[in-house]
Amino acid sequence: MMKDFKASALRVLKIESEAVLQLQQYVNDDFAAACQLLQDCKGKVVVCGMGKSGHVGHKIAATLSSTGTPAFFMHPAEANHGDLGMMSDQDVLLAISNSGETTELLNLIPVVKRLEIPIIAMTNNSGSTLAKHADVMICIKVEQEACSLGLAPTASTTATLAMGDALAVALLDASGFSSADFALSHPGGSLGRRLLLSVADIMQQGKDIPLVSKHQTISQALFEITRKGLGMTGIQDDDGILVGIFTDGDLRRVLDKRIDIHTTTVGEVMTTGSVTTHPQKLAVEVLNLMEEYKISSMIAVNDKNQPVGALNMHMLLKAGVV
Known part of the structure; x- marks a missing residue:
């Protein structure tokens, strides 16, 4: 039966x-x-x-x-x-x-x-x-x-x-x-990673940060983007202050305008007022910013707006934040 x-x-x-x-x-x-x-x-x-x-x-x-x-x-x-x-x-x-x-x-x-x-x-x-x-x-x-x-x-x-x-x-x-208190008792779990990891724990630092001077050419900026593998590069002025960013998307716009990438400086075509983060910010907060502004990478700056790190969505995914 x-x-x-x-x-x-x-x-x-x-x-x-x-x-x-x-x-x-x-x-x-x-x-x-x-x-x-x-x-x-x-x-x-x-x-x-x-x-x-x-x-x-x-x-x-x-x-x-x-x-x-x-x-x-x-x-x-x-x-x-x-x-x-x-x-x-x-x-x-x-x-x-x-x-x-x-x-x-x-x-x-x-x-x-x-x-x-x-x-x-x-x-x-x-x-x-x-x-x-x-x-x-x-x-x-x-x-x-x-x-x-x-x-x-x-x-x-x-x-x-x-x-x-x-x-x-x-x-x-x-x-x-709070959720942060909860994470402290679950440091090994995905929630702990999401809530406790800071930008500094994940970001590329030092020579691994994609950076060029605003006086360098677009082609030199492209070489830096390719070499560092984050799909973008930060742009600095003579005092080491971040003044802009140049991304794959910016390159497409440059090519549409038929601009000579070998003679034009990246400072002339960079995106200013770019979204940045601080190294002590929680990684999950950066994830929210990326989703809000529909971007996949970001430069981390110190209190003087000097670049100290860089990260992208792939790095957040690898760290278990996504």
């Missing part, structure tokens, strides 16, 4: 999406109180849970840490055999248990209470032992599991994960945590 896989999958998604939507009723004063406890925490948020709650707890701890709330996961069984020493009286315990009666979690309560560590419980049972001993309880109750047997944690774990995200983002918004 052929099974209807799609119908089963759609039923699961419907149940789980409804479970997440039902959580809105639990974003209440207790939720706000939990956020305040976490925001006031001087140490770390210690996330604890067994089984599937533990798997979700790992993710919640990781999300909290990456969004500005230092956190780590502590396995309750291991905590009962020594790992509880990882906690300090500056921490907050975020205990996750769907039933609120997980033995390994409950065994920790006397010691946690003795250390006067605040407890935030995430459970579906307000009358549970965990909820009664917690300082704040966040309800994660769902109407039904998506498992057709009603046994495997499915909708309940999805709801727990979503509530964890709600906590993390609420704290992020309250603290003013």
